Amino acid sequence: MTAAILPLELRAMGYAVGAAALLSDITLTIPAGRRLMVMGANGAGKSLFLRLCHGLIDPTSGQRIWADGSARPAAQAMVFQRPVLLRRSVVANLDYPLALTGMAAQERRFMIARTLDRFGLKDMADRPARLLSGGQQQRLALARAWAMRPQVLFLDEPTSALDPSATRIIEKMVAQFSEDGITIVMTTHNLGQARRLAQDVAFLHSGRLIERARAADFFVEPQTAQARAFLAGDLIW
Amino acid sequence: MDGPFATAFSLIASGDAALMQIIGLSLRVTLSAVLLACLIGLPLGAALALARFPGRGAVIVMFNALMGLPPVVAGLVVYLALSRSGPLGSLALLFTPTAMIIAQTLLILPIVVSLTRSVVEDLWAEYREQLLSLGAGRLRAVPTLLWDGRVSLLTGVLAGFGRASAEVGAVLIVGGNIAGHTRTMTTAITLETNRGNLGLAVALGIILLTLTLTLNAAAWGAGEWAKRRLG
Numbered sequence: 046m047t048a049a050i051l052p053l054e055l056r057a058m059g060y061a062v063g064a065a066a067l068l069s070d071i072t073l074t075i076p077a078g079r080r081l082m083v084m085g086a087n088g089a090g091k092s093l094f095l096r097l098c099h100g101l102i103d104p105t106s107g108q109r110i111w112a113d114g115s116a117r118p119a120a121q122a123m124v125f126q127r128p129v130l131l132r133r134s135v136v137a138n139l140d141y142p143l144a145l146t147g148m149a150a151q152e153r154r155f156m157i158a159r160t161l162d163r164f165g166l167k168d169m170a171d172r173p174a175r176l177l178s179g180g181q182q183q184r185l186a187l188a189r190a191w192a193m194r195p196q197v198l199f200l201d202e203p204t205s206a207l208d209p210s211a212t213r214i215i216e217k218m219v220a221q222f223s224e225d226g227i228t229i230v231m232t233t234h235n236l237g238q239a240r241r242l243a244q245d246v247a248f249l250h251s252g253r254l255i256e257r258a259r260a261a262d263f264f265v266e267p268q269t270a271q272a273r274a275f276l277a278g279d280l281i282w
Numbered sequence: 283m284d285g286p287f288a289t290a291f292s293l294i295a296s297g298d299a300a301l302m303q304i305i306g307l308s309l310r311v312t313l314s315a316v317l318l319a320c321l322i323g324l325p326l327g328a329a330l331a332l333a334r335f336p337g338r339g340a341v342i343v344m345f346n347a348l349m350g351l352p353p354v355v356a357g358l359v360v361y362l363a364l365s366r367s368g369p370l371g372s373l374a375l376l377f378t379p380t381a382m383i384i385a386q387t388l389l390i391l392p393i394v395v396s397l398t399r400s401v402v403e404d405l406w407a408e409y410r411e412q413l414l415s416l417g418a419g420r421l422r423a424v425p426t427l428l429w430d431g432r433v434s435l436l437t438g439v440l441a442g443f444g445r446a447s448a449e450v451g452a453v454l455i456v457g458g459n460i461a462g463h464t465r466t467m468t469t470a471i472t473l474e475t476n477r478g479n480l481g482l483a484v485a486l487g488i489i490l491l492t493l494t495l496t497l498n499a500a501a502w503g504a505g506e507w508a509k510r511r512l513g
Contacts, residue, residue: 173511
């Protein structure tokens with residue numbers, strides 16, 4: 046077992062392109078074992094926040110500190126809004142990240158079999174991943190992330206392109222990940238989904254973290270005017 | 283029935299030894315050149331797609347421009363390099379099939395490099411974040427992108443094959459069109475036409491066209507199959 050990489054500590058983390066600050070002064074600790082929903086309006090910086098945490102880009106100011114002291118621990122995974130599957134079979138897609146870690150072939154086969162089983166992908170094991178439906182593709186993306194045995198999983202609006210039934214399946218899987226002890230950090234602008242999945246909420250507004258609360262408190266009694274307006278928008282629609 | 287076409291068909295039908303020898307050599311030279319150009323050009327094109335360095339634009343423009351390199355110029359360059367007083371003269375490669383392979387590799391390489399660069403660059407834009415997320419750095423991404431771009435890349439390789447099998451200038455200059463040794467389909471057509479020996483020239487022309495047609499049909503079929511099968 047590798048060392049615990051969480052909590053992830055963000056100290057005054059910011060990201061700027063030229064003079065434009067897209068995210069500023071984010072100070073936040075992400076503890077192990079919880080489901081954090083990152084919320085906010087379009088353009089608030091939610092996706093950027095996830096990418097910075099996941100290490101796809103580096104902050105231009107402040108610090109991102111993992112508990113194991115490494116710059117970018119391997120025990121993390123991310124599921125994108127539109128997953129990129131390789132132009133190969135389902136099995137080959139699952140095998141790819143495992144092979145990258147240098148896992149032995151036999152262990153990989155075992156892990157893949159377990160993953161196929163758990164995510165109900167057995168009968169499509171040899172199908173080309175790109176020909177699966179949108180919901181199936183996202184399920185495979187989640188399965189691929191799970192096979193990597195992450196301690197933390199980042200999800201960037203994983204269901205925004207899916208129909209309600211596929212959305213439910215994905216939500217159920219996210220909940221199961223969480224039960225396995227995997228920390229979840231997820232963005233969504235589906236308020237119903239946020240209510241169903243959140244334990245903690247981080248609310249971003251114009252590139253700043255303006256509210257951080259337990260989900261139970263946030264949805265009942267948001268502390269900032271912006272969060273109140275955001276939640277009220279849901280009721281008006 | 284007489285005339286060049288009749289002669290051509292009887293030559294092909296009888297499996298004329300001289301004809302077969304010419305076809306064999308042409309295929310050997312061109313396929314070797316395609317293989318070499320791929321071995322160098324695929325990784326080079328992919329590297330060019332992913333790397334960022336000063337002068338990258340100039341390199342890309344140069345390879346694009348070299349796609350139009352006249353075969354005779356490529357032949358001349360290789361001739362100068364391999365001729366007795368040239369830098370590689372001691373290898374005594376001039377007027378051998380090896381020299382022809384080198385010249386054709388030079389001709390095909392820019393096509394393979396430029397097409398690979400463009401295919402891989404587009405794929406990288408799509409795959410970049412996902413591959414980084416899965417733990418693949420830029421270097422490790424190269425074989426992944428080449429493999430996932432395999433269908434598009436096949437078109438480039440085929441274009442290279444087409445160019446090499448159709449050209450006369452380079453193989454004529456560095457090969458010398460020596461009967462039984464360095465005579466290819468295209469150089470033989472040139473010579474036999476000049477000699478008025480149209481039967482053999484037409485036979486070679488028919489085979490050359492058939493070959494190109496077959497290869498293109500195969501590549502198109504493979505592409506269609508891949509679209510349905512791989513998405």
